[in-house]
Amino acid sequence: TQLLEQSPQFLSIQEGENLTVYCNSSSVFSSLQWYRQEPGEGPVLLVTVVTGGEVKKLKRLTFQFGDARKDSSLHITAAQPGDTGLYLCAGVRSGAGSYQLTFGKGTKLSVIP
Amino acid sequence: EAGVAQSPRYKIIEKRQSVAFWCNPISGHATLYWYQQILGQGPKLLIQFQNNGVVDDSQLPKDRFSAERLKGVDSTLKIQPAKLEDSAVYLCASSFGTSGRRTGELFFGEGSRLTVL
Numbered sequence: 237t238q239l240l241e242q243s244p245q246f247l248s249i250q251e252g253e254n255l256t257v258y259c260n261s262s263s264v265f266s267s268l269q270w271y272r273q274e275p276g277e278g279p280v281l282l283v284t285v286v287t288g289g290e291v292k293k294l295k296r297l298t299f300q301f302g303d304a305r306k307d308s309s310l311h312i313t314a315a316q317p318g319d320t321g322l323y324l325c326a327g328v329r330s331g332a333g334s335y336q337l338t339f340g341k342g343t344k345l346s347v348i349p
Numbered sequence: 350e351a352g353v354a355q356s357p358r359y360k361i362i363e364k365r366q367s368v369a370f371w372c373n374p375i376s377g378h379a380t381l382y383w384y385q386q387i388l389g390q391g392p393k394l395l396i397q398f399q400n401n402g403v404v405d406d407s408q409l410p411k412d413r414f415s416a417e418r419l420k421g422v423d424s425t426l427k428i429q430p431a432k433l434e435d436s437a438v439y440l441c442a443s444s445f446g447t448s449g450r451r452t453g454e455l456f457f458g459e460g461s462r463l464t465v466l
Contacts, residue, residue, distance in 0.1 A: 278457025335453035
């Protein structure tokens with residue numbers, strides 16, 4: 237069983253602060269995805285990182301894939317209340333014509349105005 | 350483009366009763382997933398279909414859970430009999446297969462929240 241460990245599990249910060257969320261695994265994945273989930277809704281994809289060392293930016297969000305493709309981080313600059321939600325990382329493998337995703341337990345972020 | 354449709358949104362039952370959830374994936378998506386999400390945790394895969402065949406059901410409690418994908422499109426997930434620990438949100442997701450330059454993005458429905466009393 238491949239496990240993805242996310243930290244911290246909970247994070248409560250003031251609007252305007254910066255934060256980093258981590259996702260670590262002992263296994264190598266072909267790619268890694270980050271999703272955000274809001275209450276009462278399903279997760280929505282934020283980004284897919286594929287290459288070791290890759291860095292992707294999405295407005296105030298910066299995603300990094302570790303060189304060994306086992307870990308990733310999500311950094312949010314100047315957090316806003318709209319960033320509140322559950323952030324999930326997912327390791328991706330492919331086979332038998334489909335993708336297999338393993339999710340971490342998530343980081344619940346609360347941004348206080 | 351219509352998203353993944355799930356029903357019912359909410360269901361409350363007593364333990365030992367049965368319940369069924371329905372999912373209609375995005376048109377053209379070959380892969381369909383059922384995940385169980387306990388409050389505040391990440392989704393746990395129950396079963397994955399590729400067209401109408403099962404790819405992975407290793408974490409499906411087969412003594413009480415069953416799932417089928419009718420004609421490779423719609424899917425139903427059934428629990429019989431339900432236990433208290435089955436209280437969770439059941440998420441359905443779909444994706445394209447691996448042909449072509451795909452990223453493996455999953456598109457999720459809003460989920461079906463089950464409460465077992």
